[in-house]
Amino acid sequence: MSAPHLALTRNQNLVLEVLLREKVPLSAYMILDHLRDHGLKAPLQIYRALDKLTQMGHVHRLESVNAFVACSHAQNEDHGNHLVAFVICKQCGTVVEFSDDIIADQVKKHMQLLHFQVASTTVEIGGLCCDCARIKE
Numbered sequence: 001m002s003a004p005h006l007a008l009t010r011n012q013n014l015v016l017e018v019l020l021r022e023k024v025p026l027s028a029y030m031i032l033d034h035l036r037d038h039g040l041k042a043p044l045q046i047y048r049a050l051d052k053l054t055q056m057g058h059v060h061r062l063e064s065v066n067a068f069v070a071c072s073h074a075q076n077e078d079h080g081n082h083l084v085a086f087v088i089c090k091q092c093g094t095v096v097e098f099s100d101d102i103i104a105d106q107v108k109k110h111m112q113l114l115h116f117q118v119a120s121t122t123v124e125i126g127g128l129c130c131d132c133a134r135i136k137e
């Protein structure tokens with residue numbers, strides 16, 4: 001098990017540990033189910049922890065599946081200005097995170113043309129991972 005983060009509260013550490021262990025996107029309620037034995041009972045406790053963890057970059061929110069994953073980058077690595085992309089398998093839930101400077105530059109160019117002020121950029125690509133695609137054949 002990973003060493004607890006000193007900068008995080010107990011609840012934040014618990015939530016982050018679940019996400020690091022499970023490796024697939026989890027909703028706040030699924031996270032809560034994992035933490036009932038640790039005394040967490042209210043969804044609000046989970047949402048508060050997720051909010052902070054997301055702000056700090058330890059966790060990403062995946063809009064398309066309405067769930068959260070642990071950041072796969074080294075902890076404390078700041079990718080605040082980078083475009084983060086996720087490949088999400090709709091079958092098994094496997095998520096691969098990557099960032100790509102060329103895509104990021106292109107998006108930036110288009111946004112400048114539109115005079116659009118970007119608050120957040122997340123690219124989510126849904127489909128089947130190679131294992132699930134093979135089973136389907």
Ligand SMILES: [Zn+2]
Nearest residue numbers: 071072073097
């Ligand atoms: Zn990340």
Ligand SMILES: [Zn+2]
Nearest residue numbers: 089092129132
């Ligand atoms: Zn899959």
